[in-house]
Amino acid sequence: MGAFYETIPENIQEWILKQKILWVATAPLSAEGHINVSPKGGESFGILDDKTFWYHELTGSGIETISHLRENGRVTVMFNAFEGSPRIVRLWGHGRILERESPEFNAFVEEHNVKTIPATRSIIIVDVHQVGSSCGYSVPFYEFQKFRSTLDQVFEKKQKNYEEGKSEETMDRYWAYKNAWSIDGLPGMKRGVECGEKEKVEPIVKMVGPNAPSSPFGSGYSRSRPGVQVASSYAWLLLCVLLAFVVGRASAGHEFELIQRLKMMAGV
Template sequence: MGQYYEVISEPLMQWVKQQKMFWVSTAPLSGDGHVNVSPKGGLYFGLVDNKTFWYMDLSGSGNETISHLYEPGNGRITIMLNAFEGPPRILRLFGRGRVLESWTPAFADFVKKHDVQTLAGSRSIIIVDIHQVNTSCGFSVPVYDFKEFRTTLNDYYERKAERFAQGKEHESMERNWALKNLVSIDGLPGLEIARKVAKEQGITPTKKMVGPMAPDHYYNDKRFSLNHLYLVAVSTMLITVVLIAASSLFTVPAGLSVPKNLLYSPSNANY
């Protein structure tokens, strides 16, 4: 039945590499936010070592995983794989996720170092630093015969890239990300490149939710930068100096006394 480990064993690593589908789950920190589960298909994933899983994140209409991983204090992520053929098995990889956006040097370095195939729709690489591995029985998971991978998404972005190469600026991936990947369904900031392009071009993101649970704003980056922390530290220091200086003005020097008529007591209080 269920077993827990700190690393992925060699037999499990080989089994993971043979899978054709897995699921990704993340959630915002707020209890009012929405838990997200995404199916991933294709051969665009792998293991760096027995504690590090990665997958190619393809462009799409949503970007919940990226938003949750970017949320300050968050980063929680779970990968789940299960056997559709052969002996039953469910494998969960619990960890913290990192985002390597496709325009960054970190993305390029990872692709080169690990010989990763990129696609027209490649948006980022998600790296999972695993801290717990869980296997369970999978006795109730149905048995399926694999037929083929769908090519619809890859074909769509290849055609989009071709139209952009022909001079159709509105077909750029950056514009697509600004429209669709600027925020999560709960209004959390999404792709960094989407935020940059949206600000430069004045793009309003596509509305993603309807009804009372829809956020009342499109985007509000509340993350604290180093500049914010620096200002807080300086402000605290200045306030401390002012308070110390003020207290010294009202301190009675040694050897001096305050006249009794200046001291408060019920007998000399004026009402």
């Protein structure tokens, strides 16, 4: 039977700190937006008090959690037991983002002795307003082996390349390319957005097909090539309208001359 609390009970705090994996769920405000669930593995998370949870957020190809938190703050963190007694715990709350190397981030890392790595992207702090504990009878048993090291290796190599003189290997450029915008066109990493504007880094398009967002980089974002195509399309549309008008109204003896002038005006 499920139980709910306004704070994190001590026995649940102790259990949480023994876990090896957690899930973070967020969503945009738009009804057309995409709900996100991200698995997080590692030992770098903790509980500041009975209403405050935090975790060390690492760089990846997506930026949904940060984008959603920046827009509305809503977040659910979930843990479940893979060994011992069955249990599922959810923390509902509002999240705050401490971006890497910001004054707030630096102060938190120093105060709580957080070991950062090249892949470090932010610290997420969750102000918890409700805790739910329920059975996990349908969750299977799994035996933990070890944490993966691939992510660490990838970004350690990127940092080494940068230190050896490859200026394009900065984390800011990576964030500009992959972490500046969510799949729904919400802004993500501030440093990524700023770097993209400053260094002209064109972000990656993530979703494809007819159901992909029409503005993957925010409604105010413009890209050089599509912009040219849009301008050209408007020119052609204007030309077609004017030509239709001319055909209907102009005399037969002056049609050709007027059409040529309209083409010149439209730059075609």
